[in-house]
């Protein structure tokens with residue numbers, strides 16, 4: 001446990017990426033603050049609306065010190081927080097999407113994003129160790145088109161589950177997604193079938209699947225592999241749901257309570273097993289793996 | 301199959317919204333010799349947006365599961381405009397599992413703008429219900445045949461769309477989200493739905509080309525509403541042919557083919 005805490009404290013977050021993640025989410029923060037604070041110096045918590053100084057947020061693993069909201073972090077940061085240092089062997093790292101429905105501007109948008117984020121698409125997958133235990137890991141990254149699921153996300157996640165089934169390894173998926181990749185049309189919808197089918201393959205191979213829902217897990221990802229974990233963990237205070245909040249508010253013509261579609265709401269309604277804080281995630285995962293009979297690989 | 305009315309995607313959108321377009325309620329008596337409706341998901345309630353039960357087609361017993369559009373306002377109120385809640389999907393899964401147990405093929409009719417987006421649906425796990433169906437249908441040990449009758453919208457359609465063979469009525473659409481939803485997400489303007497329909501690749505021909513559907517069922521000139529019984533006959537012919545074909549395949553082979561059918565959809569390159 002101490003080892004985990006030390007790892008976490010030692011970890012250096014990239015300050016610039018904080019403001020990127022922030023830009024993706026809330027756009028309405030400009031007018032409200034008479035005192036101009038440069039964007040990369042402060043973070044406005046979308047849950048409690050407090051302004052948090054970025055260095056304070058980073059020190060707290062990007063968890064809001066006021067309300068406990070677990071803000072979005074990059075796949076790289078997540079990897080560093082979760083796995084044994086140097087144990088990651090990435091799968092399919094050069095896979096990029098084509099333009100299956102010839103959607104205007106999709107190619108350009110993607111090459112711009114690839115340049116800006118240095119990601120190839122919205123998920124990284126690979127094999128790693130957590131406290132010595134071998135497992136397959138997938139981490140979605142909301143900086144890339146809100147981690148919507150298109151061909152690449154679908155294919156990489158499917159291959160990760162198939163790898164787990166073939167090599168008898170547990171699979172851990174950190175989910176985050178705005179839902180389907182609209183620009184890939186029906187091909188995007190079919191990734192839900194593909195990934196869920198692959199979960200079934202892992203299940204038939206009797207290997208454990210742990211889904212970890214992070215901010216935000218919504219739409220077609222909630223309606224496919226994210227909801228199919230043997231064990232489902234959620235980070236505190238994040239958004240988890242199927243339909244968009246605004247869509248529902250539009251239908252019922254009233255504001256929904258703040259805790260609607262949160263981790264806590266999902267736990268209360270029986271759709272999440274555990275809410276675990278970021279600082280204990282690695283320990284929690286290792287513990288679950290161990291109790292499922294997975295043992296540390298022998299030291300070489 | 302011969303196409304006699306090549307309509308543009310927005311024209312097809314109009315056609316499938318035509319108040320006279322036949323719904324599954326019209327087709328059932330024309331296609332099936334018998335139908336006994338079975339109700340409820342055994343957990344919460346009986347969703348009227350999805351009906352299901354025992355049926356027989358030319359003497360072959362099947363389990364029938366269908367999304368139900370209303371033919372008038374009252375019927376639509378009852379069936380929630382064919383937008384299911386979680387209990388609808390859970391009823392579908394219960395009946396599918398029953399079909400598996402008694403070695404009956406499953407026939408699904410898809411006709412929905414999408415799963416219902418509402419507070420109650422979220423409370424009861426809309427995402428989980430759809431996800432569960434998709435996964436369980438992928439490994440269901442009995443043939444599954446699905447037909448899109450009008451509108452196949454999003455995960456709400458896919459929850460009944462994991463099958464061994466998918467057929468699409470000639471003027472039907474199948475899409476990741478309704479064209480209106482697409483326009484409002486990408487352009488913040490739901491009013492541009494006709495434009496969205498034109499670029500989304502949602503027609504029956506698109507489905508064949510993208511490997512999503514295997515067959516197009518032709519409609520009479522001008523659309524299904526011009527001759528519902530001819531349309532029913534075409535559907536019936538497709539179902540009988542496909543039932544015979546899929547029932548003859550060893551179940552392990554069938555499941556493998558079902559997995560592969562979805563497994564290969566996606567366009568990417570590895571640099």
Ligand SMILES: [Zn+2]
Nearest residue numbers: 045048064067
């Ligand atoms: Zn906060």
